Amino acid sequence: MPTPSSHDLPVRGGNLHYEVRGTGPLLLVLGSPMDAAAFTPFAEALAGDRTVVTYDPRGISASTLDDPTEDSTPALRADDVAALLDALGAESPVDVFGSSGGAVTGLALAERHPARVRTLVAHEPPLLTLLPDxxxxxxxxxxxxxxxxxxxxxxxxxxxxxxxxxxxxxxxxxxxxxxxxxxxxxxxxxxxxxxxxMHGTTRYRPDIAALTAGPARIVVGIGAASGHLLTHDTSVALAGQLGTQPVEFPGDHGGFLGETEEFAEVLRKVLTG
Structure with a gap:
């Protein structure tokens, strides 16, 4: 697999580090706090037919902040991703896969910049605000x-x-x-x-009306082995509010790490479905 190209992008209040690998339609892979390095095997599994972009969220790893004490919010991270899409020259909507806190970032992106997202696969977002307790x-x-x-x-x-x-x-x-x-x-x-x-991510309340009315297709992903996890409950709650059924992916919350090829194949099917 060819070495990915690495880039740095000035954003509001800091600098964003990102990596690009592969060829084909653009796919953003978002984590939070997971950085680009943690997604390397998964990105490589997708790069045969996709241009896969991974990044270090603001304040994480090589993405630096002017004020290291500034809190990270899904809205700030969504604006970073929109700036990243501008830097990539993405004029049409793109596909986005977000895991955990990255799924929350993706939801904020679909709300704040709806024209930028074609399909968002939000895999197990920890949206505690949607739970009865x-x-x-x-x-x-x-x-x-x-x-x-x-x-x-x-x-x-x-x-x-x-x-x-x-x-x-x-x-x-x-x-x-x-x-x-x-x-x-x-x-x-x-x-x-x-x-x-952690506070900003888990306290985020998605605007369900905006998400359902917007142009982006929102798919909630849930691990086949995640039934015992809190993120199973938050994912079911989100899908219920969106009026959809969650899509099952291999493994648990980190299924793309342990069952990388199988997970990538399911994601391909979802994105082309």
């Missing part, structure tokens, strides 16, 4: 952030993994999604996620 869930997020600030990354990640459903309450020896000795970049990304990004 939203207030209690928001309080848990507040507690996670406080735990990070008081006790550090290990304790915060354990609460996060339990909150999402990857770990059962009280389970010993639970894994955390970071190396034992994280790099300075990993530490900075974790800080960014807990302190400046």
């Amino acid at each position: 939203a207030e209690a869930r928001h309080a848990q997020v507040d507690d996670m952030v406080a735990t990070y600030q008081r006790d550090g990354r290990g304790a915060a990640w354990l609460k996060f993994m339990t909150f999402v459903g990857f770990v059962k309450e009280g389970e010993e020896g639970a894994p955390v999604p970071q190396p034992d000795e994280p790099s300075p970049r990993d530490r900075a990304n974790t800080e960014r996620f807990f302190v400046h990004e």
Whole structure:
């Protein structure tokens, strides 16, 4: 697979790093806080028939901010993506795949810049605002952030993994999604996620009327093995409000990492359907 081209784009309040690989119709792959590097195998699996663009969200990895204490919101990230589309010379609507917080970014993009999106596949967006126990869930997020600030990354990640459903309450020896000795970049990304990004993402309330009235086709993706996860419930809730049925993808919340080729093939079918 040819080496992707890397680029940097000035945006409001900072600089956006992105990568381009492959040929064919444009496909944006969005994460939050996942960066471009984390999507490399998935992007390569799609690059045979797509021009795949991945990026580091604002304040994450190589995307820098003038004010590192500025909070990240779906609206800000959506405007970044619109600026990225301008830089790519995308004059017609494009396809977008967003995972987790990236799915929330994609929804904000479809609301704020509806003419830019052809099909959005929103894979398991953590929209706590759509749940019947939203207030209690928001309080848990507040507690996670406080735990990070008081006790550090290990304790915060354990609460996060339990909150999402990857770990059962009280389970010993639970894994955390970071190396034992994280790099300075990993530490900075974790800080960014807990302190400046999680609140804005999980408290986002999509404008359902705007999404259903807009020109973009919105597809809610849900993992075949995600039934025990909180993002299964948020995805079902979003699809219900949109009046659609969720589309099942291989694996769980990170299915594109563990079942990359199979996941990519389902995404191809959805985008051409």
